[in-house]
Amino acid sequence: MKHLTKFRNCSLLIILSLLLFSCASTTVEKVDLETTLTANGPFFEGPNSLMADYKLDMQDLLQKEGYKPQDIKSVSINVITVSLLESDSLSADAFSSAALSIVSSNEGMTSIANLNPIETTSSQITLTTSDEADLAPFFKEGQFTLVLDWNFNEDDYRNELSSKIKMNLNVELKSK
Amino acid sequence: MKRIASLLIVVFMGLGAMSVSAQNAEADRLIGVWEPSHGKAKIKIDKIGEKYYGRIVWLRDPIDPETQKPKVDKNNPDEKLRSTPLRGYRILKDFEYTAKDEWTEGTIYDPENGNTYSCIIKMSDENTLDIRGYIGVSALGRTDVWKRLKMPPKKKK
Numbered sequence: 001m002k003h004l005t006k007f008r009n010c011s012l013l014i015i016l017s018l019l020l021f022s023c024a025s026t027t028v029e030k031v032d033l034e035t036t037l038t039a040n041g042p043f044f045e046g047p048n049s050l051m052a053d054y055k056l057d058m059q060d061l062l063q064k065e066g067y068k069p070q071d072i073k074s075v076s077i078n079v080i081t082v083s084l085l086e087s088d089s090l091s092a093d094a095f096s097s098a099a100l101s102i103v104s105s106n107e108g109m110t111s112i113a114n115l116n117p118i119e120t121t122s123s124q125i126t127l128t129t130s131d132e133a134d135l136a137p138f139f140k141e142g143q144f145t146l147v148l149d150w151n152f153n154e155d156d157y158r159n160e161l162s163s164k165i166k167m168n169l170n171v172e173l174k175s176k
Numbered sequence: 177m178k179r180i181a182s183l184l185i186v187v188f189m190g191l192g193a194m195s196v197s198a199q200n201a202e203a204d205r206l207i208g209v210w211e212p213s214h215g216k217a218k219i220k221i222d223k224i225g226e227k228y229y230g231r232i233v234w235l236r237d238p239i240d241p242e243t244q245k246p247k248v249d250k251n252n253p254d255e256k257l258r259s260t261p262l263r264g265y266r267i268l269k270d271f272e273y274t275a276k277d278e279w280t281e282g283t284i285y286d287p288e289n290g291n292t293y294s295c296i297i298k299m300s301d302e303n304t305l306d307i308r309g310y311i312g313v314s315a316l317g318r319t320d321v322w323k324r325l326k327m328p329p330k331k332k333k
Contacts, residue, residue: 046233047264051224097261108270108283109229116248116259132254145225151264 025175026073031061033167036085037148043156047099047149050163056142062171069142071174075135078168080113082148084123085162093121097151100127100165104144107137116151135169203273206297209233209325210305218325221268228279230268232287238263251290262287271297284309293317 037050058067082098084090097116103109112135113127138144148163206228209220218234240247247262271282277299284295284307293309294317300306303324310317 047231049224097259097264099260099264101266103224103227103270105225109224109266111254111257111260114257114260116261128256128259130254130256132256147224149264151261 026172027175029062029064029171029173030078031063031169031171033061033169034164035146036162036164037146038160038162040160041156041158043150043152043158043161045152045154047151048161050148050150050161052146052165054144054146056139056144062173066176067173069140071176072136072139073172073174074170075139075172076170077112077129077133077135078170080127080129080168081166082125082127083164083166085164086123088158088161090161091121091123092118092125094153094156095150096153098125098127099149099151101147101149102133102135102138102144103147104138104141106141107144109147110138136172139171199273202276203228203279205299205302206271206273206279206305210322211325212307212322213320219267219322226272228268228271228273228282229266231266232263235263249287249290251287253290268295268297271295 033054035052035054037052039048039050056069058069058071059065080100082100084092095118097114097118099111099114099116101109101111110133111130112133113129115125115127118125146165148165150161150163204223206221207223209218210230211218216236217232219230220233221228221230223229235247238246240250248258249260249262249265250258252258252260265285265287267285267287269283269285271279274280279297282295282297283292285292286309293311294314295310296308296314298306298308303326305322305324306319307322308314308317308319
């Protein structure tokens with residue numbers, strides 16, 4: 001009987017500490033991440049990949065001091081827009097679709113957004129974003145590569161193509 | 177003595193660089209266009225950073241009979257991404273050259289059921305790959321043989 005009470009008390013203590021641990025407070029920051037992806041031509045009909053290596057600067061990203069990549073608990077996507085640069089003299093109807101992925105040294109490539117079909121003649125598109133993708137492992141690593149696949153409608157013999165990407169993200173952080 | 181030491185350092189550095197470039201060339205033999213045994217698709221393998229990725233570049237039946245439109249990744253577990261075109265889709269991801277004639281640590285995606293499997297690629301000869309997809313341990317899996325797509329010889333003028 002004594003053992004049973006001891007076991008019950010112990011279990012209660014474990015459950016309470018688990019509850020306390022899971023309730024540890026976090027804070028969510030809405031942040032914008034901008035970068036330019038490039039690729040060298042020529043480009044052939046079908047998907048062609050533009051890439052950008054991104055090095056995370058927490059102070060620059062959060063506009064706050066004192067946070068480290070390890071403080072990130074989760075990163076979800078609100079909106080991703082892709083803009084063609086004016087100098088490239090292209091509009092989005094040069095492409096039938098677009099897909100965006102993220103990859104790092106230790107994390108496998110993950111699809112995070114796409115748009116198919118592209119039905120605009122504007123130079124900017126908004127991608128459909130994944131609800132499931134959590135970018136936290138990539139951010140914690142501090143360095144990752146973004147891969148944008150433009151699906152060309154026809155061959156294009158330019159030397160270089162650049163696209164600017166703007167990601168609005170929810171970054172959940174351990175409270176300080 | 178100092179001269180000999182510096183000479184040795186230069187020699188070793190040169191040998192190191194040569195060995196790295198030989199290793200890269202060996203690993204890069206995976207790059208190319210490959211055809212799975214079912215003949216329904218052709219896969220182009222490329223390198224991004226230090227890893228290898230394969231995307232569908234050709235489909236025998238590119239049009240979905242149900243929609244009469246180009247096939248999309250309709251079985252993707254992530255509903256929001258089901259409109260991604262199958263042509264251009266990366267089905268091989270994150271392969272690293274880890275042993276002689278062997279690329280591992282990657283995955284293969286089956287668009288017919290939306291499942292992703294662990295995968296090992298073995299090159300049995302320059303034009304043949306054994307692609308083994310598995311769940312958990314490699315013993316529980318299936319191997320498919322892919323053949324390198326060869327460009328037809330150029331016609332003489």
